Amino acid sequence: MSDTSTAAYTAEAARLDAADELAKHREKFALDDTVYLDGNSLGALPAHVPARMADVITRQWGELRIRSWDESGWWTAPERIGDRIAPLVGAADGQIVVGDSTSVNVFKAVVAATRLAGGDRDEILVDATTFPTDGYIAASAARMTGHRIVPLDPAEMPGAVTGRTALALVNHVDYRTGRLQDLPGVTAALHAAGALAVWDLCHSAGALPVGLDAHGVDLAVGCTYKYLNGGPGAPAYLYVAERHQARFDSPLPGWNSHADPFGMTPDYRAAEGAPRGRVGTPDILSMLSLEAALDVWDGVRIEDVRAKSLALTDFFLECVRAYAPEGRVTSVTPEAHAERGSQVALRCAEAPAVMAELIRRGVVGDLRRPDVLRFGFTPLYVGFADAERAARVLGEVLRDIPAG
Ligand SMILES: *Cc1c(COP(=O)(O)O)cnc(C)c1O
Numbered sequence: 128m129s130d131t132s133t134a135a136y137t138a139e140a141a142r143l144d145a146a147d148e149l150a151k152h153r154e155k156f157a158l159d160d161t162v163y164l165d166g167n168s169l170g171a172l173p174a175h176v177p178a179r180m181a182d183v184i185t186r187q188w189g190e191l192r193i194r195s196w197d198e199s200g201w202w203t204a205p206e207r208i209g210d211r212i213a214p215l216v217g218a219a220d221g222q223i224v225v226g227d228s229t230s231v232n233v234f235k236a237v238v239a240a241t242r243l244a245g246g247d248r249d250e251i252l253v254d255a256t257t258f259p260t261d262g263y264i265a266a267s268a269a270r271m272t273g274h275r276i277v278p279l280d281p282a283e284m285p286g287a288v289t290g291r292t293a294l295a296l297v298n299h300v301d302y303r304t305g306r307l308q309d310l311p312g313v314t315a316a317l318h319a320a321g322a323l324a325v326w327d328l329c330h331s332a333g334a335l336p337v338g339l340d341a342h343g344v345d346l347a348v349g350c351t352y353k354y355l356n357g358g359p360g361a362p363a364y365l366y367v368a369e370r371h372q373a374r375f376d377s378p379l380p381g382w383n384s385h386a387d388p389f390g391m392t393p394d395y396r397a398a399e400g401a402p403r404g405r406v407g408t409p410d411i412l413s414m415l416s417l418e419a420a421l422d423v424w425d426g427v428r429i430e431d432v433r434a435k436s437l438a439l440t441d442f443f444l445e446c447v448r449a450y451a452p453e454g455r456v457t458s459v460t461p462e463a464h465a466e467r468g469s470q471v472a473l474r475c476a477e478a479p480a481v482m483a484e485l486i487r488r489g490v491v492g493d494l495r496r497p498d499v500l501r502f503g504f505t506p507l508y509v510g511f512a513d514a515e516r517a518a519r520v521l522g523e524v525l526r527d528i529p530a531g
Contacts, residue, residue, distance in 0.1 A: 128445070128449075131449045133450075133519065136446055136449065136450075136515050136518075136519075137512070137515055139442075139511075139515075140442070140510075140511040140512045140514065140515040141511075141512065143438065143442065143510075143511035144510045144511045144512055147435065147510065147511070148431065149427070149431060149432065149435050149506055149507060150510055152423065152427065152507040152508065153507070153508045153510065154174075155173055155174060155175070155423045155507070155508075156171045156172065156173055156174055156356075156423070156507070156508045157171065157172045157173070157174045158171055158508060160489065161489045161490070161491055162489060162490045162491065162509075162513045162516050162517045162520075163491050163505075163508070163509065163513075164490065164491060164492045164502040164503050164504065164509065164513070164517055165491050165492055165493050165503055166353070166354065166356070166503050166504075166505035166508070166509070167330060167334075167353050167354065167469065167470050167501075167503025167504075167505070168353060168493055168503065169352055169353070169359060170333075170352060170353055170354060170355060170356030170357070170358075170420075170505065171356060171505070171508055172356070172358070173356055173419070173420045173422065173423045175419065175422065176358070176416055176419045176420055179415070179416075179419040180412070180415070180416055180419070183199075183411075183412065183415045183416075184412070187199040187201075201409070201411050201415075204225070204409060204411065204414050204415065204418065205224045205225045205226045205362075205401075205402070205405055205409050205414070206221075206223075206224055206225075206400075206401050206402060207418075208225045208364075208414060208417060208418045208421070209222075209223030209224050209225050209364055209401055210223065211418065211421045211424075212225070212332070212351070212355070212364055212421070214429075215332055215333055215337075215355075215424060215429055216328060216332050216337040216338075216339050216347070216349070216366070217336060217337050217338040217339045217340055217341055217342075218339045218340050218366055219340055219369070221369065221400055221401055222339075222340075222366050222367060222368060222369055222372075222401055223364050223365065223366045223401060224364065224365055224367075224401040224402060224403075224404040224405055225351070225362050225363070225364045225409075225414060225417070226362050226363070226364075226365075226404075226405055226406065226409050226410075226414070227362060227363060227365075227406055228350075228360075228362070228363050229260070229327070229329060229348055229349065229350040229363040230260045230261075230264055231363070231379070231406070232348040232363050232364070232365045232404075233260065233261050233264045233265065233296070233327065233348055234264045234267075234268055234378065234379070235365060235377055235378060235379055235404060235406075236296075236325045236346040236347070236348050236365060237251065237264065237265050237268040237269075237294065237296055237325060238268050238271070238272060238377075238378035239346065239367075239375050239376055239377060239378065240293065240294040240323045240325050240345065240346055241268070241272045241274055241293050241294065242374075242376045243323060243345070243371055243374055243375070243376075244293035244294055244321075244322060244323055247291070248290070248291055248292060248293035248321075248322065249273065249274050249275055249291055249293070250274060250275050250276075250277050250289070250291045250292045250293060251265060251268075251269050251274045251275070251276050251277065251292075251293055251294055251295070251296065252277050252278075252279050252284055252287065252288070252292060252294070252295035252296070252322075253265045253266075253276050253277070253278050253279070253295070253296050254278075254279070254280075254281050254295075254296060254297045254298050254308075254327075255278040255279055255280050256280065256281075256298070256301050256303070256304075256306075257296070257297075257298050257327070258298060258302045258327070258329065261296055261298065261327055262278075265296050268378075271378075274293060279295075281295075281297050281298075281308040281309070281313055282308075282309070284297070284313050284316065284317070285312060285313060285316030288316055288317055288319070288320040288322055289320060290320060290321065292317070292320060292321075292322040293322060293323065294317070294322055294323040294324070294325050294345075295313065295317055295322065295323075295324060295325065296325045296327070297310075297313060297324070297325070297326055297327065298326075298327045298329070298330070299326050299327060299328050299329075299330065299331040299337065299468075300329075300330035300331045300334070300335075300468030300469070300470075301330075301468070302329070302330050302495075303459075303472060303495050303499060303501070304459045304460055304461075304472050304499075305330075305459075305460040305461075305467060305468045305469070305470040305471060305472050305501075306460070306461050306466055306467070306468065307331070307335070307461075307465070307466050307467055307468045310326060310337070310338070310342055310344070311338070311342045314326075314342050314343060314344055314345075315342075315343075318343065323345040323346065324343075324344050324345050324346075325345065325346045325347065325348075326339075326344055326346075326347045326348075327347070327348055327349065328347055328348070328349035329348075329349050329350045329353060330353065330354075330468055330469075330470070331349075331354075331468060331469075332349045332354060332355060333353070333354030333355045333356075333424075333429075333432075333505075334354045334432065334433070334436055334468060334469035334505070334506075335429065335432070335433040335436065335468065335469060336429050336430060336433060339366055339368070340368070343368070344366070344368065345368055345371060346365070346366060346367055346368070346371070347365075347366040348363060348364065348365055348366070349363060349364055349366075350363045351363060351364065351417050351420075353503075354469070354505060355417070355420065355421065356420045356423065357413070357416060357417030357420050357421075358413060358416045358417065358420065360413060361413045361414075361416065361417045361420075362409070362410055362413055362414050362417065365404040367401065367403070367404055372399070372400055372401070372403060373399075375397075375403050375404070376397075377397070377403060377404065377406075379406045380395050380397065380406075381405065381406035381407040382407065383402070383405035383406060383407055383408065383409070384397060384398055384402060384403050384404065384405040384406065385397070385398060386398045386399070423507060427507070432506045432507070435506035436469040436504055436506045437464050437467065438511075439504045439506060439509060439510075439511065439514050440460070440467060440469065440470070440471050440504055442511055442514050442515070443471055443502065443504070443514040443517065443518055444458060444460075444462075444471060446514060446515050446517075446518030446519070447471075447473065447518045447521065447522075449518075450518050450519050450521065450522030451518070451521060451522050451525055452522070452525050452526060454530075455475060455476075455477075455525045455530060456473040456474065456475045456500070456521075456525070457473065457474045457475075458471060458472070458473055458474075459472045459473070459474050459499065460472050469503065469504050469505070469506070470501060470502060470503045470504060471501075471502045471504070472495070472499050472500070472501050472502075473499070473500045473502075474498050474499055474500075475498060475499075475500050475525075476498060476530065476531070477525075477528050477530065477531075478494055478496075478497070478498045478499060478500050479494055479496070479497075480528050481500060481521070481524055481525065481528055482494040482500055484524045484527070484528060485500075485517075485520060485521060485524055488520050488523075488524065489520070490516070490517045490520045490521070492517070500521075502517060
């Protein structure tokens with residue numbers, strides 16, 4: 128904008144909010160007047176969830192008790208909810224099972240991928256910028272299966288895949304910088320060399336189109352308490368492409384993944400399809416709060432969410448450039464839309480003190496030590512006025528907290 132006054136930006140924010148087709152979804156959430164830019168860490172509570180959970184607890188558990196496994200659909204919840212998540216990540220039905228944490232699903236996916244790759248492929252490429260848990264789990268899986276970990280920047284993976292590569296484990300969006308990796312390109316390069324692609328969608332599912340089926344992804348995992356608003360510790364999910372399901376050999380073959388779980392036989396026989404990714408008894412309370420939370424996506428197109436997310440992060444970056452004192456913050460989030468997820472990460476030498484003060488003044492982002500201020504944009508409940516206010520308060524805080 129040519130006029131860079133506060134009045135010009137607040138007017139622009141009001142104009143953008145008025146034209147925003149997704150703005151109406153905000154009222155579905157329990158929010159106050161803080162600017163909540165941490166929905167990429169813990170999504171906000173959809174307002175109807177408490178009443179649904181009261182029914183789950185008092186009636187389904189309290190009154191129906193054991194009958195609810197059948198009569199309230201508890202037993203089939205992992206696949207039913209998987210099919211609710213499927214359209215958000217571009218998957219046809221029957222390929223996603225919900226349960227366990229992302230960390231546990233990373234373990235299942237990595238070990239199962241080494242078994243699918245077979246032969247003498249002894250290398251696992253791991254995103255060198257990964258969220259730590261994926262790296263720790265992959266390293267342990269590699270020790271168990273006799274593989275070697277090769278840490279690489281995802282951009283370098285296409286040039287590094289060889290006939291020894293079993294799989295690559297990659298974060299679709301970098302949790303620290305917000306960089307969106309090239310899922311189609313990396314997946315195609317892996318396949319060209321006969322290797323498998325395992326994607327972690329924690330920071331992309333619910334924020335942008337993923338296209339799991341369209342791009343031929345082999346296995347994927349993701350969490351549901353970030354952009355999917357499932358609630359603290361809500362269960363994660365595992366995607367196994369249909370073509371791999373018959374050969375998917377879980378390293379955690381619990382009784383819930385047995386073809387006949389109530390046969391209670393000593394020998395293991397894997398279930399067909401998505402249930403093969405189960406382990407033990409599902410955490411029904413968390414799972415059903417996730418199921419209720421997914422109602423907010425009814426009638427929402429993920430392409431529209433993506434368009435708004437990019438407009439929000441563009442506008443926030445523009446406001447930060449206008450409001451922040453020269454040289455105090457530097458964006459580490461890519462400018463190019465094709466390389467940007469749904470967050471803005473700003474490097475700032477005084478980041479710990481600045482984030483604490485931002486939160487005190489009603490702008491909630493988070494800190495990634497030592498020096499990154501992270502702001503997540505969840506288009507269903509964050510608007511352009513929020514982006515403007517966050518940048519304006521950031522400018523004020525930076526003036527009040529001197530450099531150095
Ligand atoms: C948030 C996140 C996780 C979290 O794993 P949990 O097992 O739920 O604690 C894992 N991987 C990535 C990339 C994440 O962003």
